[in-house]
Ligand code: DX5
């Protein structure tokens with residue numbers, strides 16, 4: 001499968017959000033990556049339902065929603081109503097991950113689980129066949145523009161092995177510090193979806209930057 005690109009709107013210009021959404025619509029990007037932060041699980045607060053609904057109205061591609069919130073079960077239905085197509089929760093925030101994943105899928109969304117840099121891949125052994133996506137964090141979640149943690153590459157290789165062994169259909173997504181110095185290595189390691197925020201929105205020609213990531 002050709003890898004996918006999911007630009008992170010966290011680095012978009014929120015004063016010109018519709019313009020940045022149209023840029024992604026008109027680019028070779030595949031998904032929109034939306035980062036939802038609660039100020040408790042991560043030391044930052046981003047945006048909530050009104051903004052997601054606004055994005056949904058204009059976006060012509062899959063909404064890939066990354067929840068960095070504690071006890072996400074409280075809000076699963078609201079995220080579905082706001083327009084999420086893929087809903088990813090953090091392993092570290094769920095006491096009953098299996099139930100959370102089933103809840104997400106029962107509402108018609110794809111279910112993802114994200115691992116912080118310190119959380120090992122083997123903890124997913126008994127749930128990997130239920131997942132549509134695993135999101136490997138290559139920075140500590142909370143902020144855009146951070147430096148890539150190279151250990152993510154080894155985690156992706158381990159995860160790829162686990163997915164093949166278990167015949168899981170889960171896609172591997174990587175998030176944090178992705179740029180032209182590591183993107184090819186990530187794809188070669190088995191990554192299916194590249195999230196990029198600062199690298200895309202900080203570039204002078206965003207459409208071209210997305211095309212270059214897609215071409216790798
Ligand atoms: C970090 C977020 C990321 C972030 C990526 O907590 O999950 O999606 O926006 O931004 P960059 O690509 O700038 O590291």
Ligand code: ZN
Nearest residue numbers: 033035066175
């Ligand atoms: Zn993210």
